[in-house]
Amino acid sequence: MTVTKWNVRAGAYYDSVVLMQLQRGLLELSGVVDAGVVMATQANRDLLAANHLLPDSVTANPDDLLIVVKANDEDFAIEAIDKVDELLTRRKSSTVSEDFRPHSLSAAVKQLPEANWVLISVPGRYAAGVAREALDLGKHVFLYSDNVSLEEEIALKKTAREKGLLVMGPDCGTAIINGVGLGFANRVRRGAIGIVGASGTGTQAVTAQIHNLGSGISHAIGTGGRDLKSDVGAITANQALDLLARDPDTKVIALISKPPSPEVATQLISSAQQTGKPVVIYFIGYPPPARQIGNLHFAISLSEAAEIAVKIGDRRLETVEKSPVSSLYLRGLFSGGTLAYETLLGLQASLSPIYSNGPITPNQNLKDPLKSEAHTIIDLGDEFFMVGRLHPMIDNDLRIRRMKQEASDLEVGMILFDVVLGEGSHLDPAGELALAIKEIREKRIGELDFVAIVIGTDEDPQNIQSQIDQLKEAGITVFRTATEAVEYISLKFSRHNSNQFPPVNLEQLKQPLAAINVGLESFYDSLISQGAQAVHVEWRPPAGGNEKMAALLAKMKNKKEN
Amino acid sequence: MDIDSANTTAVNRLMEARPILKGVAPARDVIPGMKDNLFLHAGPPIEWARMSGPLRGAIIGAMLFEGIAKSEAEATSMVERGEVEFDSCHHHGTVGPMAGVTSASMKVYVVENAEHGNKSFSNLNEGYGKVLRYGAYSEDVLKKLHWMNDVLGTALADALAQSNGIDMRALIAEALHMGDEGHNRNKAGSLLYLKLISPLIAKVMKDNAAESEVLQFIGDNALSVLNPVMAACKAMTDAAHGVDGSTIVTTMARNGTDFGIRVSGLGEKQWFTAPAEIPVGLFFSGFSQDDANPDIGDSAITETAGIGGFAMATAPAIVTFVGGTPKDAINATLEMYEITFAESKYFTMPVLDFRGTPTGIDLRKVVELGITPRINTGIAHKNAGVGQVGAGLVRPPLKIFEDALVAYAEKYGL
Numbered sequence: 001m002t003v004t005k006w007n008v009r010a011g012a013y014y015d016s017v018v019l020m021q022l023q024r025g026l027l028e029l030s031g032v033v034d035a036g037v038v039m040a041t042q043a044n045r046d047l048l049a050a051n052h053l054l055p056d057s058v059t060a061n062p063d064d065l066l067i068v069v070k071a072n073d074e075d076f077a078i079e080a081i082d083k084v085d086e087l088l089t090r091r092k093s094s095t096v097s098e099d100f101r102p103h104s105l106s107a108a109v110k111q112l113p114e115a116n117w118v119l120i121s122v123p124g125r126y127a128a129g130v131a132r133e134a135l136d137l138g139k140h141v142f143l144y145s146d147n148v149s150l151e152e153e154i155a156l157k158k159t160a161r162e163k164g165l166l167v168m169g170p171d172c173g174t175a176i177i178n179g180v181g182l183g184f185a186n187r188v189r190r191g192a193i194g195i196v197g198a199s200g201t202g203t204q205a206v207t208a209q210i211h212n213l214g215s216g217i218s219h220a221i222g223t224g225g226r227d228l229k230s231d232v233g234a235i236t237a238n239q240a241l242d243l244l245a246r247d248p249d250t251k252v253i254a255l256i257s258k259p260p261s262p263e264v265a266t267q268l269i270s271s272a273q274q275t276g277k278p279v280v281i282y283f284i285g286y287p288p289p290a291r292q293i294g295n296l297h298f299a300i301s302l303s304e305a306a307e308i309a310v311k312i313g314d315r316r317l318e319t320v321e322k323s324p325v326s327s328l329y330l331r332g333l334f335s336g337g338t339l340a341y342e343t344l345l346g347l348q349a350s351l352s353p354i355y356s357n358g359p360i361t362p363n364q365n366l367k368d369p370l371k372s373e374a375h376t377i378i379d380l381g382d383e384f385f386m387v388g389r390l391h392p393m394i395d396n397d398l399r400i401r402r403m404k405q406e407a408s409d410l411e412v413g414m415i416l417f418d419v420v421l422g423e424g425s426h427l428d429p430a431g432e433l434a435l436a437i438k439e440i441r442e443k444r445i446g447e448l449d450f451v452a453i454v455i456g457t458d459e460d461p462q463n464i465q466s467q468i469d470q471l472k473e474a475g476i477t478v479f480r481t482a483t484e485a486v487e488y489i490s491l492k493f494s495r496h497n498s499n500q501f502p503p504v505n506l507e508q509l510k511q512p513l514a515a516i517n518v519g520l521e522s523f524y525d526s527l528i529s530q531g532a533q534a535v536h537v538e539w540r541p542p543a544g545g546n547e548k549m550a551a552l553l554a555k556m557k558n559k560k561e562n
Numbered sequence: 563m564d565i566d567s568a569n570t571t572a573v574n575r576l577m578e579a580r581p582i583l584k585g586v587a588p589a590r591d592v593i594p595g596m597k598d599n600l601f602l603h604a605g606p607p608i609e610w611a612r613m614s615g616p617l618r619g620a621i622i623g624a625m626l627f628e629g630i631a632k633s634e635a636e637a638t639s640m641v642e643r644g645e646v647e648f649d650s651c652h653h654h655g656t657v658g659p660m661a662g663v664t665s666a667s668m669k670v671y672v673v674e675n676a677e678h679g680n681k682s683f684s685n686l687n688e689g690y691g692k693v694l695r696y697g698a699y700s701e702d703v704l705k706k707l708h709w710m711n712d713v714l715g716t717a718l719a720d721a722l723a724q725s726n727g728i729d730m731r732a733l734i735a736e737a738l739h740m741g742d743e744g745h746n747r748n749k750a751g752s753l754l755y756l757k758l759i760s761p762l763i764a765k766v767m768k769d770n771a772a773e774s775e776v777l778q779f780i781g782d783n784a785l786s787v788l789n790p791v792m793a794a795c796k797a798m799t800d801a802a803h804g805v806d807g808s809t810i811v812t813t814m815a816r817n818g819t820d821f822g823i824r825v826s827g828l829g830e831k832q833w834f835t836a837p838a839e840i841p842v843g844l845f846f847s848g849f850s851q852d853d854a855n856p857d858i859g860d861s862a863i864t865e866t867a868g869i870g871g872f873a874m875a876t877a878p879a880i881v882t883f884v885g886g887t888p889k890d891a892i893n894a895t896l897e898m899y900e901i902t903f904a905e906s907k908y909f910t911m912p913v914l915d916f917r918g919t920p921t922g923i924d925l926r927k928v929v930e931l932g933i934t935p936r937i938n939t940g941i942a943h944k945n946a947g948v949g950q951v952g953a954g955l956v957r958p959p960l961k962i963f964e965d966a967l968v969a970y971a972e973k974y975g976l
Contacts, residue, residue: 011580012908013735063729100893103931107900544932552967553930555976
């Protein structure tokens, strides 16, 4: 049983072509059996009647728009009638005149609705106002203008963060979004290295060098020089790190900044650890704590930052998959004391709390060497274990028993161990360990990863290649240095802090760049010459610079928000 | 008070107003406050001493038409003795093109807003040549006015009485799809009007020769529909006036000396005025920019309602007024979107993919961007009685919008 609903709109003229299109739109809706949309002239009414689309109770004049929908049930019919306005106003975008230059941001947005980015290079005293308008319109901001107050910068960035939008700047000289340079930017090839830059020329130097070394840039996100000051708290840099961490096209991240304030540096390093990607950090003039800590690589110059990023990018074509172990614990069971120590050194920044019988700091001291806690690195060659027993490089028994003990703890997600080959060592350590691990795996409920560091040469008596093969065959991830193992583990255990703010939309980053330029016309020309879609706003100060009028307008805007 | 929601209310009232041309009647019978010695004129109120040539001429002509003066000299001295009164058409729900002079005996169109109930009025269009609205008052001008009142006016009144009225909103919407912008070009709208009114006239007129004359007059005049269109726009903008807190401009009008605007959220008779500018445009042969009178007429009510210069994109036939190419016409409309609050629900433009015309001039945007409304206009000769010398484009002075913003701030305690 079908239901027929109708709607009469008095005095609404539409061309019949528009109405036929509306009629087709209605017919495409689910549940709609038939539809008629006509100016209610006698001829048209007769036509509807012939198609059983004119209920007797319809009264309409020739100047009225008559919409009749026949649907499978009442809900479908009502839904279809409700859609009429939407269908009538639906139109293909951009039937705009290309040479029209709007005077306002809102008009520019209507002209180029797909634009997600607004470049602002107006005089500083007006820049924050334009940026705020852009954020209100849901657009990311590239704020080239300087002389924006710190208070305004903080306010803008907080607003942006609430909306999942980026404010690059103020005083942001460069950015490269999806292959298109904003502001001052070098032409570089696309690639897998993402940049977060709080220094414009620093970012240019690094991106250019990466290009010259044969690699390329996924995106370079500028933050403005003050972003890493404690007052701003690296709001944009944190958003950018998070965004690049989620971007599958970015394999390596480089973080470039003039010296950040110490607390911001600490916080950013922790954010960088959580990206789950190798991050090359160059805080100009800030003494690096180490060459490498887990997934973090510290550079000592701009060119070195580029070199490291390129080297890692070449090496690591696949990102390390996050695994369920990230919420569990690591247990490292070492035969070599120095390997244990180096591993602890590398992991202490990213795995917390972490304990050891060979602690670096007193609070890492493991109370009972026989009982692991949280993340634990044990040196089984320590003299505590050696009483009446052979060294674990010769005898695997102690290590296998300890492996079983750790595996019975369901909070353990990964067991790391070393295999030190060479004269004097066990002749087939991998064979024994692999066999034991297979058994452990069979009994174990839930995820348990094994990682091995194999130390040795191809001339060692154990035949290093067959040792490695046996381990791999048992599903064990093998590294040849502690450094590589540490980085791998850091990434495996990296956990994204659940973000209290909406994430920046990754899809917008990947769409072909479309932008609105407010200010320097050369930035617009540059966008166009790079093949981006852009609209230039013919900007003038509000009320033509008439302070009195501008103040009144500002009051009226505030009034709206109250 | 939220300005945006006040403006939404005002613009919705403007768009949802449904002006129906209901009839034709003598001004004294229908226009509120009309009196035998009252002469309504276009634009903001103005005293005789400051009136321009065309407006003075039209007032003298109207006094002769009414028969209260027998000569120009007598009319002038009556005015100087204060025996006649003047007022702005807008204070009486009325609009008129050019001088816009409307007197008690003149027959006027009656437009009723079926949605909100307000009424508006406009005189009958005289056509081209020497006409009262340009300040002409020679014998042939007066003779034509009498014929219009007695024959044409009666025919229209009787004809419309036969119908439920003519839906002006639908007529304008259709005309916009036929190349009119509703102010300088009303060719299509006038033909639509002729189409709608002809069968009704045929029904009521017994004398074939007179009927032929009436139909010929309506059909020959591509501006026949301008006056009902203006009255329709007046009905719409009046419906939008008086919304507390709204910054939407509800009147733009010129009296040949001053340009005046009114704003929805400000007073009923609160005008903001500045000297009217001289339109820039194209001139009929034999005339030049030097002959042009400062801007005059109530016809800017069309732009106020979102058509005319605002709908330039849809009128490619008259693009010469705005620079010569259809692209210039589109750009003219695009520019007006920047200072308007909404897009019309009912008036759409095919060339912009049926986007609605820019509707509801927002005082705030005009001042902020320094963009004043574009008005398409006819250009009057500065001397009374010469008539139209060209057509072109004019913009109101920015100052009146700034003054209105200050007054708004004072009223609302900003």
